[in-house]
Amino acid sequence: MKELIYFIKKEFLHIFRDSKSLIILFGLPIIQIILFGFALTNEITNVDFAVYDNSKSHTSQRLINKINATDFFTLQAYITNPDKMEEALISNSVKFVLVIDSDFAQSYPQGKQGKIQLLLDASDPNIATNIRAYLNNIITDFSQEEFPSLEKSDFMTVKMFYNPQVKSAYLFIPGLMAFILTLISAFMTSITLTREKELGNMEILLISPLKPYQIIVGKVIPYAILSIINIANILLLGKFVFGMPLNGSLLLLSLESLLFLLNSLALGILISSFTNSRQVAMMVALAGLLLPTMLLSGFIFPVSNMPKVLQYFSQVIPATHFITILKGIMIKGIGISYLIKETSILALLTLLFISISIKKFNVRLDK
Amino acid sequence: MIIKVENLVKKFGDFTAVDKISFQVPKGEIFGFLGANGAGKTTAIKMLCGLSKPTSGSANIAGYDLVSQSEQVKLNIGYMSQKFSLYDDLTIGENIDFYGGLYRLKGLELRQKKDAILRELGLVKQRKDLVKSLPLGWKQKLAFSVATIHEPKILFLDEPTSGVDPITRRKFWEIIIATANQGITIFITTHYLDEAEYCDRISIMVNGKIIALDSPANLKAKLNVKTTAEIFAKLTR
Numbered sequence: 001m002k003e004l005i006y007f008i009k010k011e012f013l014h015i016f017r018d019s020k021s022l023i024i025l026f027g028l029p030i031i032q033i034i035l036f037g038f039a040l041t042n043e044i045t046n047v048d049f050a051v052y053d054n055s056k057s058h059t060s061q062r063l064i065n066k067i068n069a070t071d072f073f074t075l076q077a078y079i080t081n082p083d084k085m086e087e088a089l090i091s092n093s094v095k096f097v098l099v100i101d102s103d104f105a106q107s108y109p110q111g112k113q114g115k116i117q118l119l120l121d122a123s124d125p126n127i128a129t130n131i132r133a134y135l136n137n138i139i140t141d142f143s144q145e146e147f148p149s150l151e152k153s154d155f156m157t158v159k160m161f162y163n164p165q166v167k168s169a170y171l172f173i174p175g176l177m178a179f180i181l182t183l184i185s186a187f188m189t190s191i192t193l194t195r196e197k198e199l200g201n202m203e204i205l206l207i208s209p210l211k212p213y214q215i216i217v218g219k220v221i222p223y224a225i226l227s228i229i230n231i232a233n234i235l236l237l238g239k240f241v242f243g244m245p246l247n248g249s250l251l252l253l254s255l256e257s258l259l260f261l262l263n264s265l266a267l268g269i270l271i272s273s274f275t276n277s278r279q280v281a282m283m284v285a286l287a288g289l290l291l292p293t294m295l296l297s298g299f300i301f302p303v304s305n306m307p308k309v310l311q312y313f314s315q316v317i318p319a320t321h322f323i324t325i326l327k328g329i330m331i332k333g334i335g336i337s338y339l340i341k342e343t344s345i346l347a348l349l350t351l352l353f354i355s356i357s358i359k360k361f362n363v364r365l366d367k
Numbered sequence: 368m369i370i371k372v373e374n375l376v377k378k379f380g381d382f383t384a385v386d387k388i389s390f391q392v393p394k395g396e397i398f399g400f401l402g403a404n405g406a407g408k409t410t411a412i413k414m415l416c417g418l419s420k421p422t423s424g425s426a427n428i429a430g431y432d433l434v435s436q437s438e439q440v441k442l443n444i445g446y447m448s449q450k451f452s453l454y455d456d457l458t459i460g461e462n463i464d465f466y467g468g469l470y471r472l473k474g475l476e477l478r479q480k481k482d483a484i485l486r487e488l489g490l491v492k493q494r495k496d497l498v499k500s501l502p503l504g505w506k507q508k509l510a511f512s513v514a515t516i517h518e519p520k521i522l523f524l525d526e527p528t529s530g531v532d533p534i535t536r537r538k539f540w541e542i543i544i545a546t547a548n549q550g551i552t553i554f555i556t557t558h559y560l561d562e563a564e565y566c567d568r569i570s571i572m573v574n575g576k577i578i579a580l581d582s583p584a585n586l587k588a589k590l591n592v593k594t595t596a597e598i599f600a601k602l603t604r
Contacts, residue, residue, distance in 0.1 A: 006468025010457065017456045200450030207416045207446045208469045209438065 003210055007218035014192070015222060024188065029180050029230045036172040037242055043168050044130050048076040050094045052085055057105035059146065063116075066142050067098070072134050089121045096120045096131060109147045169242035174326035175299030177234055177257070178319035181264050182293045184227045187285040189220050189268030194281040197272070212361065220265045227261055247333025256329070256339075259346055260322040266353035267318075273360035293319040321346045368427075369394045369521060369552045370415070375424035377410050384410040386575035387424065392568075394520075397543065397553040399563050402572030403603060408556045411572070412525050415554070416446055429520040442470070445519035449529045451510035453498045459485070460494040463513060470517035484512045504535040511542060515551065522546065524555040528562065540565050563595040573603055 015021045049067070053060050068075040076094050079085055088094045099117040101107070108115045118135060122128035143150055196202045196219075205215050238244035246253070271284050294300060296310060297319035303311055314320045321342040328334045328342075336343065370392040377385040385407045392398045402408040413419040415426060417437050426433040429443040453462050463484055467477040485491045488508055498506065507527070515522060524543070528536045536559070544565065547553050555566070563569045563583055570580040579586060579602055586598050 003469050003471055006465055009468075010454070010461070010465045013457055013461060014454070200448065201452055201454070203418060203448065204446060204452040205469075206418055207441065207444070208466075209441045209471060210469060 003208075004214050004218050007210065007214070008221050011192070011219060011222045015226075021188070025184060025226050025230070028183065029176075029233065032176055032179070033234065033237055036176060037169065037237075044072050044127060044134065046074050047072060047096075047127075047131060048074050048094045050077045050079050050085070050088045050097045051075065052079040052082060052097055052099045054102040055100045055104035059105040059108070060100045062146070063100070063139070063142050064098070067135070067138055070134075070138065072131075085119060089119065094121075095127070096135075108143075109150070111150055169238060169244045170327070170331055172299075173234060173238040173242065173244045174323045174330065175297070175319075177231055177326060178260065178297060178322045179290070179293055179299060180230050180234065181227050181257070181261055181322075182267075182289055182319060184223055184230060185220070185261055185264035186268040186271070186289050187282075189223050189265055190271035190281040190285050191278050192223070193219055193269065193272035194275060194278045197276045198278055216269060216361070220269070223268075224261060224265060227264075231257055244330065246330050248329035248335065252336055253326070253329050256322070256325050256343065256346075259343070259350065260318065263318045263322075263346060263350040263353065266350055266357060269357040270353050270360070273357050292317045296320070298323050315345075316349070318346055318349050368392065369429055370398075370554065371427040372415070373425050375411070375414060375426055376422045377407075377414055377419065378422045383575050385414065385421075388572075388575075388577050390570060390577060390580055392552060392554065394552055395547055395550045396567045397547045397555065397565065399566030399569035400554060400556040400572070401558075401560070401563060401569055401599065402556075404558070406572040407575040408572050409525065412523055412554070412556055416444060416523055417441060442517070443520045445514040445517065445522040446525070447510055447514040447522070447527050448525040449527060451506050453506060453510050453513065455499040456497060458495050458497055459490055459501070459509065462498055462509070463516065466513045467516050472517060480516055484509075484516070488512060503531065504538070507531065507535065507539060508542065511539070515546065519551065521552045521554060524553065526556055526558065528557060528559060536562070560594075560596040560599050563598075569595070571599065571602055578602055 015025065051064055053064065064075065067073050077088065079088060079097065085097045085099070088097060097119040099119060101115045101117075104115045116139065118132070120128050120131060193216075196205065196215075202215075206212065210218070235244075235246075239246065267289060268285070271281050271288075275281050275284070292313075296303075296306070296314045297317050298314070299319065303314050303320065306314065325339050325342045325346070328339055368391045370390075372391070373389050374387045375385060375389070376383065376387055388411060400408050400412065410419065414421050415428060415433070417433065417440055421434070428440045431439040431443065433440060452466075454465070457465065460481065463481045464477065467480060472480060482491075485494050488505070490505070490509070493501075498509070501509065511527075528539055531539070540562065543553055543555070555562075557563070566583065568580065568582050569586070570577045572578070579598075581589070583595050583598070587593065587595070590598055590601050592598055592601060
């Protein structure tokens with residue numbers, strides 16, 4: 001067993017001596033958190049808007065004040081000439097214009113429709129959707145406060161469950177955990193294993209008293225440790241910087257993460273068993289693992305919006321199930337009984353990858 | 368006899384790479400394993416090192432059965448190929464530590480062995496330099512020392528000198544001969560025919576079979592030729 005410790009020590013030396021590895025292992029996760037957390041956000045704050053108020057009544061003023069008083073929207077201008085409305089949108093000075101009808105104060109309390117119009121810049125659909133949803137809530141609130149006698153059915157009431165503020169951290173923290181685990185455990189592992197083969201050291205290791213499984217274990221353990229450190233980092237940053245909740249069990253979360261870690265390591269080993277070249281391993285891991293994890297797993301784009309073919313494909317991407325599990329545990333606080341399907345799929349995929357790699361590795365040994 | 372090989376066969380599907388070879392090598396001998404590319408010598412050496420399972424036949428390496436006692440076999444053999452096993456991004460000292468550790472050398476034993484290697488190669492001051500910075504000839508010497516760090520009974524050398532200049536090659540052979548004089552058996556494959564002269568005995572492999580096995584002098588006399596290159600030319604024509 002002692003030789004395994006020497007082997008793991010050597011692997012850490014490789015990692016700490018290679019600046020590129022260090023950047024991927026420690027720099028990239030932090031850059032990603034900053035990017036997703038602060039830059040690439042769909043959350044809306046301080047969105048500028050204009051008002052074209054034909055009613056000029058106390059009622060309309062109260063509505064405008066209510067909208068302006070939120071963190072989300074900032075009143076930029078009153079428009080008096082209807083021809084200027086589109087100009088305001090085109091010049092990008094405001095994201096939407098609220099048009100209030102002249103008989104708003106009289107007709108709205110009677111439940112008449114179409115007294116408020118929203119002119120919305122939908123060139124960025126995600127933001128437009130969010131603005132609409134927020135405004136809808138504010139106007140609903142307003143109506144209930146001002147005119148309690150109005151029938152509830154006159155306006156839609158929306159209540160957001162689990163993520164009432166529609167925070168994007170809820171979306172990107174689970175996605176990022178899946179991505180980082182795939183990056184370190186699958187991508188880096190496949191490269192480090194093919195490196196030994198490419199440089200001709202694999203033969204020496206196989207001739208040495210190390211057993212084949214010890215070579216694999218020794219190779220993957222450092223990356224497993226670094227993955228766990230990174231996951232802990234993401235969880236802590238998520239909680240204390242982005243307010244990501246952990247409503248479910250931490251133990252379950254850790255166990256599911258370990259399962260996904262094992263899955264990623266198996267994938268890394270599998271890729272390296274098909275090729276002797278680092279370049280090839282890198283391309284396969286990038287195109288076959290990292291891109292699907294990023295684009296097709298529900299990390300950035302919702303799976304349900306994809307074409308049917310891609311939806312089926314997303315089911316064989318382990319990250320899809322892992323992200324569902326993470327969201328369930330962290331946001332909804334659900335237990336294992338609601339996650340049996342996803343967990344079993346993940347476990348099955350892991351078993352499949354491990355058994356193929358063992359088979360491939362044995363075949364290689366016999367060449 | 369430190370190596371005993373009996374009817375060793377390796378088949379890949381219908382193709383027989385090694386076809387029933389049998390030979391024996393006594394302790395301390397330099398045994399040259401010659402043959403053209405594709406004659407089966409790499410497959411044979413891989414089987415003897417435990418990298419590849421024989422299809423049939425048996426071999427006894429350093430007193431242990433190749434298949435059933437592979438762990439013991441591994442601890443008693445060393446291996447070096449043309450791709451030096453050293454890690455470029457590790458220092459000289461770290462490379463020695465790694466291979467010593469791999470072969471289960473204990474703390475004190477490993478330190479003494481490491482000091483001895485560094486002194487012998489005159490690299491004491493450079494022990495904290497990356498292997499990357501060493502010239503090829505030094506790398507080769509270090510790789511050789513590292514391959515023998517656990518004092519193996521047999522050292523397998525798979526074309527260790529290919530791609531190396533003639534002077535470095537000669538110096539390398541001096542080390543090989545000195546090692547054999549310490550009682551370590553050397554099993555070497557090469558395609559430099561002049562190197563066969565350094566061997567105590569050579570075997571020549573063609574199409575997976577050993578067609579000749581004797582000392583270079585005997586073979587030359589038998590075939591009535593002057594150089595080992597001519598032996599080869601005559602036998603493989």
